[in-house]
Amino acid sequence: MTDIASLQSQILADINAAGDEAALDAVRVAALGKKGSVSALLATMGKLTPEERKQQGPLVNGLKDTVTDAIAARKAQLADAALEMRLASEKVDVTLPPVPENSGTVHPISQVLEEITAIFADLGFAVAEGPDVEFDDYNFTRLNIPPDHPARQMQDTFYVAPQQGDQGAAHVLRTHTSPVQVRTMLAQKPPIRVISPGRTYRVDSDATHSPMFHQVEALVVDEGIHLGHLKWTVEEFCRAFFEIDTIELRARPSFFPFTEPSLEWDMRCDRSVPGQIKFGTGNDWLELGGSGMVHRRVLENCGIDSGRYSGFAFGFGLDRMAMLKYGIPDIRSFFESDLRWLRHYGFAALDIPTLDGGLSR
Ligand code: PHE
Numbered sequence: 001m002t003d004i005a006s007l008q009s010q011i012l013a014d015i016n017a018a019g020d021e022a023a024l025d026a027v028r029v030a031a032l033g034k035k036g037s038v039s040a041l042l043a044t045m046g047k048l049t050p051e052e053r054k055q056q057g058p059l060v061n062g063l064k065d066t067v068t069d070a071i072a073a074r075k076a077q078l079a080d081a082a083l084e085m086r087l088a089s090e091k092v093d094v095t096l097p098p099v100p101e102n103s104g105t106v107h108p109i110s111q112v113l114e115e116i117t118a119i120f121a122d123l124g125f126a127v128a129e130g131p132d133v134e135f136d137d138y139n140f141t142r143l144n145i146p147p148d149h150p151a152r153q154m155q156d157t158f159y160v161a162p163q164q165g166d167q168g169a170a171h172v173l174r175t176h177t178s179p180v181q182v183r184t185m186l187a188q189k190p191p192i193r194v195i196s197p198g199r200t201y202r203v204d205s206d207a208t209h210s211p212m213f214h215q216v217e218a219l220v221v222d223e224g225i226h227l228g229h230l231k232w233t234v235e236e237f238c239r240a241f242f243e244i245d246t247i248e249l250r251a252r253p254s255f256f257p258f259t260e261p262s263l264e265w266d267m268r269c270d271r272s273v274p275g276q277i278k279f280g281t282g283n284d285w286l287e288l289g290g291s292g293m294v295h296r297r298v299l300e301n302c303g304i305d306s307g308r309y310s311g312f313a314f315g316f317g318l319d320r321m322a323m324l325k326y327g328i329p330d331i332r333s334f335f336e337s338d339l340r341w342l343r344h345y346g347f348a349a350l351d352i353p354t355l356d357g358g359l360s361r
Contacts, residue, residue: 004059007037008066015070021078028071038064105346109214109334112322113197115353116216119240120195122355123233125218128194130180132201133160136170138179142301143258156203158211173201176315177217178258181294184219185302190309191222197318210331214318221294221304221311227261230291230312234265238288242325243359246280249288259292259313269324279324286324289316 011031018024031038041060045053106114117127130138145152160171180196197216205211218237220229231251238247248268256262270282277286291314296306319331326345328334333341353359 004041004063007041008063011037011067012070015067015074018074018078020082021075024071024074024078031067032064032071038067104349105342106349107334107342108322108326108328108345108347109318111347111353112318112325113214113216115241115359116195116197116237116318116321118353118355118359119237120218122240123193123236125193125195128180128184128196128219129198130174130177130183130196132174132199133171134174134179136172138182139172139174139176142182142298143178144295144297144301145257149257158201158203175202176200177215178313178315180217181219181258181298181313182302185221185299185304190304190311191220192311193220193222194218208331210319210335212335213331215289215315216318217313217315219294219311219313221299221309223309225293225310225312227293227312230263230293230314233312234291234314238267240355241321241359242279244280248280250285254290254292256290256292258295258298259290260295262290262292264290265314265316267324271329275329277323277327277329286320287317288320289314291315 011027014027014030015024018027030036033039038060042064045057045060048056120127139157140149140152141147157175158173160173162170177196177198177200180194180198184192184194184196195216195218197214199212200215201212202209203211218233220233235249238249239245250266250268251263252266254262254264265288266285267279267288268282269280269284269286270276270278271284272282279286291312294311294313296310299306299309299311319334322328322334323331328345
């Protein structure tokens with residue numbers, strides 16, 4: 001007679017030692033299968049005397065139950081472990097930062113654009129947009145520059161050949177972002193507070209000029225707007241943008257057909273070391289752009305009552321602001337797509353400029 005207790009501990013040890021479901025199944029067949037050790041034991045029951053059966057029966061049945069339960073428990077354990085292993089091997093860590101060598105960078109122009117948007121959003125300005133291919137009417141005529149006006153020669157324009165569907169309207173590549181002033185005033189009534197950053201085009205190319213460049217336009221129209229508002233906004237904006245209090249701005253009287261009076265703004269900088277540009281010190285000035293009180297004729301051309309409302313506008317060169325802030329001496333390098341330059345001057349893609357988090361890090 002097999003010793004039931006030692007058979008049981010042998011089978012239980014085999015169950016525990018089974019490392020996967022196949023091994024466990026082999027143990028099950030060896031114990032509970034047709035020719036298994038437990039089944040063999042059960043088969044001997046018939047040959048026992050009634051007394052012996054009374055005594056042995058519950059023991060053998062108990063063995064069978066214990067083994068069955070142990071196999072089920074081990075099976076569940078193995079399934080859990082297999083799942084854990086699979087989860088561990090398929091784990092994706094979504095918090096991993098991009099691998100630095102393989103990641104792109106944000107172009108300084110895009111960075112500056114984000115920074116300017118963050119500053120003006122904080123001042124309650126919305127962002128307005130206009131197309132690069134603009135109506136001649138919006139780029140010039142409604143801005144108080146009629147077709148025969150000599151001021152058109154101030155801006156060397158790329159004219160666009162007439163297209164089907166133009167319905168006689170002439171188009172140009174916009175020479176400034178000021179046509180977005182027109183679009184905004186035609187579309188909404190005062191109070192108006194918008195900025196409009198974007199691409200602009202002029203037939204011009206040398207060390208400090210590129211035929212495609214960027215401007216940011218600002219327009220405020222409301223009751224009682226005066227030159228003081230313009231001055232405050234420009235100074236506040238520049239201080240926030242350059243992130244230091246010691247910047248020095250200079251306003252010069254100027255002329256634009258669409259503003260009266262007109263002012264141009266320069267910023268003090270140092271260009272005494274060739275290939276370098278610094279702001280906050282030095283004896284040189286870098287032109288930021290033009291500004292002025294919106295000409296009453298422009299307000300009227302856009303359907304705004306110039307007796308009731310007044311406004312100011314400015315249009316600054318975005319590329320120049322980026323050059324100053326990030327010490328980039330040559331405007332042409334912005335558009336050369338030199339990967340080494342982009343890696344050096346570019347910004348991390350996930351650092352979004354905010355006023356409280358820091359504009360540039
Ligand atoms: N549009 C002008 C320019 O190109 C700048 C400007 C904008 C001037 C708004 C006055 C007001 O150069």
